[in-house]
Amino acid sequence: MTRRRTGGTRDWRLLLSQTLSRNRLARGVARARAVLLWPEVVGPELARLTRARAQQGRVLFVEAQDSVLANFLTMQRHVFLDRLQAKLGDDSVGELRFAVGTWNHPEEVRPPEPLPPPDKARAAELVEHVPEGVRESALRAAEAITRARLWRERQGWDRCPVCGTPSRSLPCLPCHNLLKEAQVQQGARILARTPEAYSPLTQEIAESGAEAARFLALNTLSEQLEILALECVKEGGSGEYRVFLYTQAEIWLSLQLRKPRSLLTRTDWRELPERPRAVLSAGR
Numbered sequence: 001m002t003r004r005r006t007g008g009t010r011d012w013r014l015l016l017s018q019t020l021s022r023n024r025l026a027r028g029v030a031r032a033r034a035v036l037l038w039p040e041v042v043g044p045e046l047a048r049l050t051r052a053r054a055q056q057g058r059v060l061f062v063e064a065q066d067s068v069l070a071n072f073l074t075m076q077r078h079v080f081l082d083r084l085q086a087k088l089g090d091d092s093v094g095e096l097r098f099a100v101g102t103w104n105h106p107e108e109v110r111p112p113e114p115l116p117p118p119d120k121a122r123a124a125e126l127v128e129h130v131p132e133g134v135r136e137s138a139l140r141a142a143e144a145i146t147r148a149r150l151w152r153e154r155q156g157w158d159r160c161p162v163c164g165t166p167s168r169s170l171p172c173l174p175c176h177n178l179l180k181e182a183q184v185q186q187g188a189r190i191l192a193r194t195p196e197a198y199s200p201l202t203q204e205i206a207e208s209g210a211e212a213a214r215f216l217a218l219n220t221l222s223e224q225l226e227i228l229a230l231e232c233v234k235e236g237g238s239g240e241y242r243v244f245l246y247t248q249a250e251i252w253l254s255l256q257l258r259k260p261r262s263l264l265t266r267t268d269w270r271e272l273p274e275r276p277r278a279v280l281s282a283g284r
Helices: 012-022 028-045 068-075 076-089 120-126 132-154 173-178 182-191 195-234 240-257 274-282
Strands: 048-054 059-063 093-099
Touching: 028 048, 028 059, 028 076, 059 068, 068 076, 068 093, 076 093, 120 132, 173 195, 182 195, 195 240, 195 274, 240 274
Parallel strands: 059 093
Antiparallel strands: 048 059
16 A cells, blocks of 8 residues: 655755755755856856856856957956856855966858859750750759859859859869870960860860860960060061961950961951050051
8 A cells, every 4th residue: 555645846956956966966066056047147248258167166267269358358357257146146255266267169050152043044055965864964064053053153153264163262173183184285386376175176175174174265366466565566567476466366356265277357356455456456
């Protein structure tokens, strides 16, 4: 036969206190309370710059981010001590000591921005010449590529001057490596003389290689145009330097605008860099 309990419900706080006392944990919990209450005592701003480390006896040790803050808190320690004792409801902490400490504050981690929807029109262009049997798989891959490109653009990444892909480094790493290849550099030398060789070059080193060669050729031609423009000025705007400048400018425009030299118009010549354009205009 079980005995019925008599009397009212016992206060759970009293029960917890007795339990902790029996297990000799009450003193440790009391000390932990002061450490845990410290952020409430100093407020959110100072809580980011300080940390209650431990309590020894009636002394609470607090670390500050730098010596200036530690000195300020030391001068105001009575204010913070009164607040802490009010929070504790007792005087178990009778002194505050401040020192400079070092610790890493957890940085706020923002969730990654979701990928934007794919550019379906651009993805369809990318797989336009893909065989029908694998087009569906290629289209999914192309859509993934366009989503990644749009995401990078939204992060403010600049476009690679070679392939146009948004990238943190310019040129992007794949193009940086591609520009070093011997076939690409040889292709650049060919394009710097014969821009019409671009199309056959895509068959030899693929479109990405041809684009890298075009980039190198345009850089070389740009440097030559500046040098030739200066020489023309020294010669008074006439002579063989001007003829050579005109020829190199025509090649540069053909590559830059992706047009055969025979189809260049007077308006196209406005696309030349400023100094070569001014020299050639003055000679007309």
